[in-house]
Amino acid sequence: MNQKQKSKIEVTLMYLVILITSIIIFYPLVWTVGMSLNQGTSLYSSSLIPENFSLEHYKWLFSEESDYLLWYKNSLIVSISVAAGSVIITSLVAYAFSRYQFAGKKNALYIFLLLQMFPVMMAMVALYIFLNMIGMLDTLSGLILVYLGGQIPFNAWLVKGYFDTIPRELDEAARIDGAGHLRVFWSVMLPLAKPILAVVALFNFMMPLFDFLLPSIILSSQDNYTLAVGLFNFINDRFANNFTRFAAGSILIAVPVATVYLFLQRYLISGLTAGGTKG
Amino acid sequence: MNHNTNNNFKKHNPNIATVLSIIFAGLGQLYNRRFLKGTIFILLELAFLITLFDTINFGLWGLRTLGTIPGTDHSIRLLVFGVLALIATIILIVLYVGNVMDARNQAKKIKDGWKPKGLKDTIIDFYDTAFPYLMTVPGLLLMIFVVIFPLIFSVLLAFTNYNLYNSPPRNLVDWVGFENFKELITVPIWQDTFISVLAWTIVWTVVATTLQIAIGLFLALIVNDPRIRFKKLIRTILILPWAVPAFVTILIFSAMFNDDFGAINRDIIIPLLGGEGIPWLSEPFYARTAIILIQTWLGFPFIFALFTGVLQSISKDWYEAADVDGGSRFQKFRFITFPHVMFATAPLLIMQYAQNFNNFNIIYLFNEGGPPVRNQNAGGTDILISWVYKLTFETNNYAMAAVISLIMGLIISGFAFYQFRQTKSFKEEGEL
Numbered sequence: 001m002n003q004k005q006k007s008k009i010e011v012t013l014m015y016l017v018i019l020i021t022s023i024i025i026f027y028p029l030v031w032t033v034g035m036s037l038n039q040g041t042s043l044y045s046s047s048l049i050p051e052n053f054s055l056e057h058y059k060w061l062f063s064e065e066s067d068y069l070l071w072y073k074n075s076l077i078v079s080i081s082v083a084a085g086s087v088i089i090t091s092l093v094a095y096a097f098s099r100y101q102f103a104g105k106k107n108a109l110y111i112f113l114l115l116q117m118f119p120v121m122m123a124m125v126a127l128y129i130f131l132n133m134i135g136m137l138d139t140l141s142g143l144i145l146v147y148l149g150g151q152i153p154f155n156a157w158l159v160k161g162y163f164d165t166i167p168r169e170l171d172e173a174a175r176i177d178g179a180g181h182l183r184v185f186w187s188v189m190l191p192l193a194k195p196i197l198a199v200v201a202l203f204n205f206m207m208p209l210f211d212f213l214l215p216s217i218i219l220s221s222q223d224n225y226t227l228a229v230g231l232f233n234f235i236n237d238r239f240a241n242n243f244t245r246f247a248a249g250s251i252l253i254a255v256p257v258a259t260v261y262l263f264l265q266r267y268l269i270s271g272l273t274a275g276g277t278k279g
Numbered sequence: 280m281n282h283n284t285n286n287n288f289k290k291h292n293p294n295i296a297t298v299l300s301i302i303f304a305g306l307g308q309l310y311n312r313r314f315l316k317g318t319i320f321i322l323l324e325l326a327f328l329i330t331l332f333d334t335i336n337f338g339l340w341g342l343r344t345l346g347t348i349p350g351t352d353h354s355i356r357l358l359v360f361g362v363l364a365l366i367a368t369i370i371l372i373v374l375y376v377g378n379v380m381d382a383r384n385q386a387k388k389i390k391d392g393w394k395p396k397g398l399k400d401t402i403i404d405f406y407d408t409a410f411p412y413l414m415t416v417p418g419l420l421l422m423i424f425v426v427i428f429p430l431i432f433s434v435l436l437a438f439t440n441y442n443l444y445n446s447p448p449r450n451l452v453d454w455v456g457f458e459n460f461k462e463l464i465t466v467p468i469w470q471d472t473f474i475s476v477l478a479w480t481i482v483w484t485v486v487a488t489t490l491q492i493a494i495g496l497f498l499a500l501i502v503n504d505p506r507i508r509f510k511k512l513i514r515t516i517l518i519l520p521w522a523v524p525a526f527v528t529i530l531i532f533s534a535m536f537n538d539d540f541g542a543i544n545r546d547i548i549i550p551l552l553g554g555e556g557i558p559w560l561s562e563p564f565y566a567r568t569a570i571i572l573i574q575t576w577l578g579f580p581f582i583f584a585l586f587t588g589v590l591q592s593i594s595k596d597w598y599e600a601a602d603v604d605g606g607s608r609f610q611k612f613r614f615i616t617f618p619h620v621m622f623a624t625a626p627l628l629i630m631q632y633a634q635n636f637n638n639f640n641i642i643y644l645f646n647e648g649g650p651p652v653r654n655q656n657a658g659g660t661d662i663l664i665s666w667v668y669k670l671t672f673e674t675n676n677y678a679m680a681a682v683i684s685l686i687m688g689l690i691i692s693g694f695a696f697y698q699f700r701q702t703k704s705f706k707e708e709g710e711l
Contacts, residue, residue, distance in 0.1 A: 007506070010506075011504075011506045011507070014501045014504060014506075014507060015507070017498070017501060018498075018501065018502070018507075018513055018517075021498065021517065022513075022516050022517075024576065025516060025517070025519055025520055025576075026516075026519075028528065028531050028532060028535060028576075029519070029523065031531070031535065031542055032527075032531050089417055089418045089421065090418070092414045092415070092417065092418065093414065093415050093418040093419075095414060096410075096411035096412075096414035096415045097411075097415075099411075100410065100411035101411075102408075102411040102412060105411075108415075113695055113698055114692065114695045115422075115426055115427075115430075117633050117637075117691045117692075117694055117695050117698075118426075118430065118688065118691060119637040119639065119664060119687075121637070121639055121664050121667060121668060121684075122429075122430065122433050122667070122684040122687065122688065123425075123426065123429030123430055123432075123433060124429075124668075124671060125429075125432070125433065125436065125671055125677055125680070125681070126359070126428065126429030126430075126432035126433055126436075127425070127429050129355060129356075129359055129432075130359060130424070130428070130429070133356065133359060145421065145424075145425065146425050148421055148425075149421035149422050149424060149425025149426055150425055150426060152418050152421065152422050152426075153422070153426070156418070181406075181407075181410045206524075209524070210524040210525065210526040210527070211526075212526055212640060212643075212644065213639055213640065213643075213668075217672070228526050231526075231527075231530075232530070232644075235530065235534070243534055246530065247531070250524075250527040250530075250531070253524070253527075254523050254524055254527050257522070257523075257524055258519070258522035258523050258524075259522075261518075261521065261522035262515060262518065262519075262522050265518055265521075265522070265584060269584050269585060269588055270588070
């Protein structure tokens with residue numbers, strides 16, 4: 001009996017902890033939704049449960065006045081290019097590192113491991129000057145190139161780790177059947193590595209979507225803004241004034257992203273652990 | 280070359296091939312009677328001498344002097360060219376060494392009686408050896424321009440006097456050796472700022488990361504308890520902060536913590552505790568507390584998801600064995616669960632520390648590193664990386680920003696070193 005009571009108290013306490021955590025998690029999210037539905041653009045007069053329920057901010061985002069749709073499009077262009085490009089480049093690099101012996105291989109792996117820790121921030125001045133010199137400052141393609149180069153060290157490790165787990169017997173068998181280097185890559189490795197390539201694509205789709213630092217430095221004209229920079233500027237100038245618009249704009253991008261994450265989180269985690277512990 | 284006939288390959292001398300190919304790329308290959316290869320190499324070197332030699336020479340000159348005529352020579356452009364020329368030189372040296380080695384090895388083979396294969400086989404051989412390089416070249420080139428070149432550039436910048444008052448095209452930038460480093464530790468304002476920013480960076484990294492790991496582990500253990508129901512729903516809720524883009528949540532929190540109209544003060548602190556509310560954004564101590572709390576909110580779900588996966592993979596046998604031996608619950612945690620979880624995730628946890636060390640977004644987006652602190656040129660919540668940002672883009676003190684970057688780089692290498700030893704596949708790679 002005593003044992004049973006003790007257990008009951010424990011379970012109750014555990015549910016309590018979960019409940020409190022859930023409240024802490026939901027509070028800011030619900031607050032944001034509430035803000036976006038308030039009338040007027042001022043935070044002072046806004047409340048969690050709007051007195052004057054209104055969709056005006058959402059309407060405003062889609063009106064002629066705002067560049068929101070343009071930024072949305074820019075963000076998608078960058079994200080899709082980076083996702084596709086990173087899968088191609090990293091899988092090529094990872095294939096060479098996983099299946100071939102060549103001079104400098106070990107050193108290159110060391111360098112990758114070191115480089116993936118360095119923040120882009122440290123390279124900022126040089127990137128700015130360099131992009132300026134080759135005329136790619138304030139262009140989406142300049143931004144895409146920087147993302148593509150920067151993701152290689154981390155993702156090459158991730159994909160190489162996965163390639164290493166694919167039995168070598170498979171590509172040897174294909175070789176005996178007369179497949180060349182590229183054929184093995186295309187018909188054996190890539191199909192088997194689909195899960196990790198999906199993870200790489202997803203990471204590199206999401207990362208540019210909400211990166212603020214790099215686009216804020218590289219992009220200077222309103223027409224080229226990505227969502228993160230554009231939304232930040234809503235609240236940067238006149239903080240309290242446009243927060244409700246910011247809230248509405250954020251929800252329109254956060255909801256689809258969060259949905260995708262929740263559906264795919266299991267794969268994301270397994271991809272990361274594969275890269276981190278085995279890879 | 281009359282001694283070099285097919286019947287007489289014993290006399291074929293690898294040293295001659297080596298010397299010849301050092302003198303001019305391709306000559307050694309010609310001596311080895313690899314005429315096509317030799318011709319290609321000679322043409323390549325000629326092409327290089329005609330087109331690139333002057334450029335590289337100019338680049339290296341710029342790197343050495345950073346320009347000599349103020350107003351005409353643009354020091355920073357020269358530095359960019361210089362670094363690129365340096366990288367190109369290194370690549371060319373590697374290629375040249377490759378050319379010499381190739382001539383020497385082939386000469387040795389010929390001496391040992393090896394008969395050259397036909398053109399077709401040679402091309403196939405070449406394709407086989409070159410294949411991994413061909414695969415890595417696109418990625419490597421991108422990395423050189425986007426990662427390696429900028430890092431070298433930053434490192435070099437630390438040894439110049441490039442700042443707002445001394446910047447091209449009006450002035451020339453000069454090499455100043457370790458002057459900036461000296462200034463950082465001797466001039467009071469720099470010294471004070473550096474020490475307090477460094478101290479806060481360390482506190483921030485350790486406290487915020489450890490807190491998010493501890494809470495993630497605690498929640499993972501609770502939800503993994505067999506008596507808890509609705510596991511799937513609870514897990515989905517707990518992962519939510521990870522799914523919502525951090526960029527958005529930080530800005531939302533920043534509004535919620537606002538001193539005057541933020542929801543935290545208006546709806547929670549003042550009704551519950553009374554008073555004027557807490558100065559979250561204007562007092563360094565509270566701003567730091569707020570930032571650590573927000574990062575915990577943002578960071579624990581990932582750890583939670585990670586640990587949940589590991590917990591599910593621990594075999595039940597362990598716990599049954601512990602039950603037989605009469606182990607207490609704490610002992611089970613201490614000797615079975617904890618080691619399992621830590622062993623499986625150590626590298627990723629270290630990455631978490633490294634990420635928070637570099638966590639520019641939360642510091643900058645929350646309060647732009649503020650509030651300002653007297654007698655310092657960094658704000659109260661500035662960590663090293665956001666300080667570098669300010670030095671670069673607000674006060675244009677590029678040289679000092681590079682110095683701080685360099686120091687950060689050294690600290691990060693420490694993380695990387697640990698990672699080297701932890702990563703399993705690396706050990707396997709080392710045995711190859």
